[in-house]
Amino acid sequence: MFLINGTEQRQLAASDRAIQFGDGCFTTARILAGQIQFAPAHIQRLRLACERLCIPFNDWDLLAQEMASLAQGKADGVVKVILSRGGGGRGYSAAGCDSPTRILSVSARPAHYARWQREGVTLALSDVCLGRNPMLAGIKHLNRLEQVLIRAGLEQTGADEALVLDSDGWITECCAANIFWRQGQEVFTPRLDYAGVDGIMRQYCMRQLASSGFRVVEVNARQQALAQAEEVVICNALMPVVPVRQWGELRWSARDLYQFLAPLCEQINQS
Known part of the structure; x- marks a missing residue:
């Protein structure tokens, strides 16, 4: 309709x-x-x-x-x-x-989100990088050709989602989700000053983490940072949060961050 x-x-x-x-x-x-x-x-x-x-x-x-x-x-x-x-x-x-x-x-x-929550998802590194533009960074404008090309490339792989860098090589987001990774009690998410979408669920997760035992930090990080992570999750307003189980040879089985966020993200929250 x-x-x-x-x-x-x-x-x-x-x-x-x-x-x-x-x-x-x-x-x-x-x-x-x-x-x-x-x-x-x-x-x-x-x-x-x-x-x-x-x-x-x-x-x-x-x-x-x-x-x-x-x-x-x-x-x-x-x-x-x-x-x-x-x-x-x-x-x-x-x-x-x-x-x-x-x-x-x-x-x-989308019906597949329930399966993703149970099984976790796999990532593939996108060949398409996001252009850096501080005037458009963060907002969800209608110019989505980068995401269309990212999705087209993703569909040539066996992965569920894409790990997307900006044109300077910084981890930025996924094709249709934001990303967090955890080391101990520290949770990292990319800075979005120059590229990417500041998602509603990303904002909500950051607020929940700020009042928890976790410490959330926005960072500029290269893809190698994920090799040090104990856990990776992705999120958007519809998923709403999903664990990542594999990227290339890296595999994650910990679910501490996911188990903290998942029930909170299913609330009918009006703020």
Whole structure:
């Protein structure tokens, strides 16, 4: 099901800047027991992205109501929200683009996440690196060609997810997830100042770790850092957290971090 500006339809104007330039942002939220999990955080993510991209969207209460309506009555599922600058302007100019487009869709939650949680996943190092751009780093904008190419490469391997570096060789994220690794009580996650997506579940996990016996540290790290890890986990708003069992010749069986985070990430948390 798709809602475009509040109307159930699947047609979008060819002049919309989401199509013309990928000029917009999005978020993907989990439906849990008829509610949008972390709904305020998803709205805040979209607000931040619109501010960064100078998209004049202001109907936040209406958007939140539409998201909640799509979730109502569903035990589990996914709501995706796209905000486009809309139509107008000439060429790259956004002059006159004062009517942003909102696109909402609802779908089933991927069934394989339950198996991943039980069995853990394998990683493959991606040949595609993320470009470094501090103006776009962290937000979930519509320009996802890097992830499309990462996914295409991943599908040529037998792995479940990709370990992705930026163009300077720093560990950044996975194709569709953030990454943490643990050494003792210290938990590391990549800095995202220049590339990558600061995921809703990443933010939540960091808050939970900050008030626990673990110590979370954002770092610039090379891929060799994983060789020192006792445990690796990945996360996104839908998984929500999954253990990594293997990357190349490295194997991990410890589950301390995963067992701490997993039950917390299944709560219907509205913050």
